[in-house]
Amino acid sequence: MTEKYFWLDKEIQEMLPEIIATRRDLHKFAEPGWMEMRTTSCVVNELKDLGIDAILGKDVCAADSRMGLPSKEELDRHAEWAMKNGADPDILQLVKDGFTGAIFTLDLGPGPVIALRFDMDALGVFETQDVVPKSVTDGVMHACGHDGHTAMGIAAAKLLYKHRDELRGKIKFIFQPAEEGVRGAKSIVAAGHLDDVDHVLALHIFPHNGSSAKLRLTSPHGRGSLATTKLDFDFRGKAAHAGIDPQNGSNALLAASTAIMNMHAIPRYGLEPTHINVGILKAGTGRNVVCDQVHMEAETRGGSTEANKYVEEYAVRVAESAAAMHGCSVDIEVKGAAPVMNNSEELVEMAKDLGVEVEILEATGNGSEDFAYFAEKVGSALYMQLPCECAAPNHNSNFDFDESVLATGVELICKMVLRLMEKE
Numbered sequence: 001m002t003e004k005y006f007w008l009d010k011e012i013q014e015m016l017p018e019i020i021a022t023r024r025d026l027h028k029f030a031e032p033g034w035m036e037m038r039t040t041s042c043v044v045n046e047l048k049d050l051g052i053d054a055i056l057g058k059d060v061c062a063a064d065s066r067m068g069l070p071s072k073e074e075l076d077r078h079a080e081w082a083m084k085n086g087a088d089p090d091i092l093q094l095v096k097d098g099f100t101g102a103i104f105t106l107d108l109g110p111g112p113v114i115a116l117r118f119d120m121d122a123l124g125v126f127e128t129q130d131v132v133p134k135s136v137t138d139g140v141m142h143a144c145g146h147d148g149h150t151a152m153g154i155a156a157a158k159l160l161y162k163h164r165d166e167l168r169g170k171i172k173f174i175f176q177p178a179e180e181g182v183r184g185a186k187s188i189v190a191a192g193h194l195d196d197v198d199h200v201l202a203l204h205i206f207p208h209n210g211s212s213a214k215l216r217l218t219s220p221h222g223r224g225s226l227a228t229t230k231l232d233f234d235f236r237g238k239a240a241h242a243g244i245d246p247q248n249g250s251n252a253l254l255a256a257s258t259a260i261m262n263m264h265a266i267p268r269y270g271l272e273p274t275h276i277n278v279g280i281l282k283a284g285t286g287r288n289v290v291c292d293q294v295h296m297e298a299e300t301r302g303g304s305t306e307a308n309k310y311v312e313e314y315a316v317r318v319a320e321s322a323a324a325m326h327g328c329s330v331d332i333e334v335k336g337a338a339p340v341m342n343n344s345e346e347l348v349e350m351a352k353d354l355g356v357e358v359e360i361l362e363a364t365g366n367g368s369e370d371f372a373y374f375a376e377k378v379g380s381a382l383y384m385q386l387p388c389e390c391a392a393p394n395h396n397s398n399f400d401f402d403e404s405v406l407a408t409g410v411e412l413i414c415k416m417v418l419r420l421m422e423k424e
Helices: 007-028 037-050 072-084 089-095 146-162 185-190 252-263 305-325 345-351 371-378 405-423
Strands: 053-056 102-108 113-119 169-176 199-207 215-223 227-236 274-283 293-302 329-338 358-363 381-388
Touching: 007 037, 007 146, 007 405, 037 053, 037 072, 037 089, 037 102, 037 146, 037 169, 053 089, 072 089, 102 146, 113 146, 113 371, 113 405, 146 169, 146 199, 146 405, 169 185, 169 405, 185 329, 185 371, 199 371, 199 405, 215 345, 227 252, 227 305, 252 274, 252 293, 252 305, 274 305, 293 305, 305 329, 345 381, 345 405, 371 381, 381 405
Parallel strands: 113 169, 113 199, 199 381, 215 358
Antiparallel strands: 053 102, 102 169, 215 381, 227 293, 227 329, 274 293
16 A cells, blocks of 8 residues: 555554444344344434435335335334434434435545445344343344444545545445345345446455455455345145044145255256255144145255256245145245355455455355345455454354454455555
8 A cells, every 4th residue: 555545554543442332332233134224323323424425215225126125014113123222213214114224425526436335234143141242132133243344334434534635536335234135235236326336345254264364355266155046935725624624625834845855855056056945934823733824935046146046946846836736825935136246356456465465265155145236237346255253153143253353344445445546
């Protein structure tokens, strides 16, 4: 980094206690996807004094492209919770119906347009008692580090705004709802917020797995993430007395069970990795009743969009055939989806020259990321992994991370922005 940015490391370290305090506040008041009402309020209140243009409410996401929305009853209940726990009432009115998230644009005149994505949502995981600070939201915790990502985004916005006279171009700080379940990014892209963007960046905290590097990147020629589809299946049959006249019923539980066994036997797709998992099954009203309703949730994944589509379409055929076999019907709904994600070769090379140790991977594992929608739209995209000491793996009830990584994350975000502005 050129000498004119000598201020960066020093000012980040001075900000670190504030960044940690913000992260801990967000962790305590964890909110799931499309319900990040207090979180959005917190972000807006942290940045409102900067004079940065803000987009909120229905202008953030294209309404019809939002996937996996909670019910109106769930949204209304959570809006009451958010109000009781400090959400700004004016902001709450804009976001309470599943329109969470915020986009701030720092316009510095001619130059590159850079988008920075920070996911905000927590997971439906019960947090252990020995994690501090503990989430006060029943059954919801930040088990994937998104509280840290949001805190880093706030800090990066403050820092880059403070030094705006040394910058040029346009920076979009996108605080995204509903990353978990790959539900939120598609609607932001559909709303047109990436249409004028030249480069898009995101980062994610991960357990280090023995890595000494401060930054892990997937090779542009490797595989950054799997394509995925999240599916809900609602089997409907006909109830009957299980002892007296079972022949007059249609057993939805048998249909669902047949579907599960055959889904997990779907042949694989050539050399591409493919996966399917049925994770939730809710069924039955009594041991002596032929089951008439079953709710089932599953996901498919593939090493290419085509491989994932193969598994998805196969699973749908299996479900429809299993339902017909047992005289039932099935309704199928897509609750989330994302394509394969890959890094830009140019941005990987740029990141390797940021002054930190970088590890290049051929694949990042078998996970999925809806940042893939941003990368697919823009092309020049970089997804950065931040290895750090963690108490447990991501999505685990014991998950927590060494908060010193927050400084590293802000540093990497700012350095990439500064490099891109210097280059063009």
